[in-house]
Amino acid sequence: MNIVADATTAVSSSTRRLAVDVSNVSLTFDTADGKVEALSDVSLQIADGEFVSFIGPSGCGKTTMLRVIADLQQPTSGSLTVNGMTAEQARLSRAYGYVFQAPALFPWRTIEANLKLPLEIMGYSEGEQKVLAARYLALVNLTGFERKFPWQLSGGMQQRVSIARALSFDPALLLMDEPFGALDEIVRDHLNEQLLKLWDKTRKTVLFVTHSIPEAVFLSTKIVVMSPRPGRITDIINCNFPRDRTLEIRETPEFIAIAQRVRTGLRAGQSYDE
Amino acid sequence: MTSSAAALSMPRAGARRQHPLVARLAPIVTVVAALIVVWYIAAVLMNLSLVRGGFEREEAPYTTAELIAGTMDAERPLLPAPHQVVVAFVDGVFGYAPNAPRSLVYHSAVTLSATLLGFVLGALLGIALALLIVHSRVLERSLLPWIICSQMVPILALAPIFIVVLGAIGLQGLLPKSIISAYLSFFPITIGMVKGFNAPEPMQLDLMRTWSATPRQVLSKLRWPTATPYLFASLKVAITISLIGAIVAELPTGAEAGIGARLLAGSYYGQTVQIWAALVAAAVLASGLIGLVGLAERLVARRMGTRA
Known part of the structure; x- marks a missing residue:
């Protein structure tokens, strides 16, 4: 299927650069119980500026997919490019920011110092660190919390700090692995809206792993449905709501139709014979 | 009552x-x-x-x-009554000039200097070994068994050998005692710091990798801070062991000064009260040292924003 052509219907230009190009990637883990095929012959192309959600049941390889793109794991076979580079080159050139399930803030650092950590590592000057930390803290509406320690913030606020931290060095890609999975529905809705605004403002390419169908449909320009054993892509759905969508679109027939298609895709990938 | x-x-x-x-x-x-x-x-x-x-x-x-x-x-007496020990202790501390050979302050100071030097040497050695072990699987396999073996030999048997060997190469006085003290105290620090350096969560290590941090940056910005609570726990154990090491080192050498020398002299002449007074001095010294480490721990914890 020609995904790139599909994607361009969302945003006009037809000569857009590919942010991620995955072709025929497989990854097999050797575990005590034998080989597990986490990814089986997966191909996927993501254009610059898209918001792509990966959805599927546990063990479908959606997190592995993200980790392979981030060069945290190496594929057994196949090839991929990130921003036109190999995954390792992309990592070394700091092409992406990664947000994990948990905020993973460093508890001995203040919020500001947490934001500065990647900048320190990347050799930004003291002045630049201060400016960038302030800018990205403002972006996630946490100005005034600079001197607090992580434990003094709520879970949702901590996750916002971790998003700001991932954006602070201005990477082209934002990889998010179930960032709101541990939060309650109300906080999650709120952060989804904020994340959309952020995406609109920063024009990043976002790769977003989730368990939640409404979250995937609400956020994405493209939804990748995956299924387990072996981990593979079963459907890719385009989702052309305007960039400045609000939570209300969840009541529209278009939204419900797409959610229905995602659900069908998930069901088709399920094997019931176990 | x-x-x-x-x-x-x-x-x-x-x-x-x-x-x-x-x-x-x-x-x-x-x-x-x-x-x-x-x-x-x-x-x-x-x-x-x-x-x-x-x-x-x-x-x-x-x-x-x-x-x-x-x-x-x-x-x-076989067992001196508490007030006898207290009198002897107070007399030993306040009854003589601090540099008099009968003053407990003098003997404590001698042992304390060996303890502190041994503690510093032991801490440095312990941390260095932990770093090597954490960064190399080969070194972990080759070093760790020897480190554990080193602690199985009774120090009372080793101490005279150390003293003789070190004496033969011209080392006398403070340093041999400190080396014995360090020999005992590095161990809990190595064990504690190996655990501490390996304590970061996988997610934090992954983050450092996504930022392409160098191994040195991972050490200074992640492994060190994570290991800090482990460091203080092992330092508390190590400093008391350092003291014991310094006292034990004074026994076989026939040292003229130090808490160990006081214990030895007391047992030669059946001066049980003197032995007990020296023991009390050792206990006071140990609590003071642990108190200092604890104080440093609290200061560092406050700087690191640890939840009260």
């Missing part, structure tokens, strides 16, 4: 129970009082035959009260 009675009656005295100082000190005072009582009883029982023998040799008539009073006042 009275303080333990006061502590026991506290639940009824509601107003007293409210006072935080009383609430905090009461359990400690109770335990100390109970220990002192037990100590006195033990002193009476252990010294009884000694004192009775003394009276019988002189063929003097004696009452039970005199007998019991005698057990607490003997010159060379």
